[in-house]
Amino acid sequence: MPSKRDPILVADRVHRHFAGVTAVDVDHVEMPRGKITALIGPNGAGKTTFFNLLTGFDKPQTGAWSFEGKPIAGLAPWQVARRGMVRTFQLTKVLGRLTVLENMLLGSKNQRGERLLPFFWRKQERSDSARALEILERFKLGAKAHDYAASLSGGQRKLLEMARAIMNEPSLVMLDEPMAGVNPALTQSLLHHIKDLKNQGMTVLFVEHDMHMVRYVADWVIVMAEGRIIAEGVPGEVLSSTAVVDAYLGAHHDTDLRELVREMEA
């Protein structure tokens, strides 16, 4: 796979199997800095497992990877997050019994108040709250700051998770199926926020099945099938490549890829 000029993340020989099933078998991959990269592939291709491995939520049998030039394999998820690489989940991990604002504050790296003197702690808390409210406004969730997160719609929870992910000013944001379960009314807003992350200087890596969204928002596409990376490139080329279409259709995946290719050819 091609080298990038200044990749933010580089992974080598990452292998994860579960009881004889190979989930991830990535020989080498580099994530371009400052771009929006889509990680696509049929169901069971290993995308979520790869996310879990890179962010410390799972451990591979072999593999090494570095973020911002420093090795991070073996670090716990919170250590990975503290270095500036954060992720969201396919099923959101928003806590329904906490308010929207409290959920935001959980995403703050300053959640070590007990180690600080009360005065500094309160000051810190105030500045965290101010930042959280400012981000919530941006995500149009400001009016909901004091509501329980359980009262949010599925799409609003996705927005909240994304908002929480950027509390610590990460340099890489990894989104696992940001569009899944989001009603059409919120789709545009989510797309806008993803593009906005890039405009603010962050690198974005996202897993997505909606190929229209991939084509619309991604600068670069990486394709996984059966644990391996089988193609990468700009969306227009990758999405119409025979190998990619075959990987999807061969997996009998219910995809809109064929329709998209037809549209692109028209």
Ligand SMILES: Nc1ncnc2c1ncn2[C@@H]1O[C@H](COP(=O)(O)OP(=O)(O)OP(=O)(O)O)[C@@H](O)[C@H]1O
């Ligand atoms: N904890 C686990 N135990 C056993 N097998 C697993 C586990 N996690 C993943 N797998 C298997 O690893 C393979 C890759 O799964 P993974 O969920 O990473 O794929 P995916 O590309 O994210 O799929 P989807 O698009 O459907 O979310 C699948 O065969 C899956 O059944």
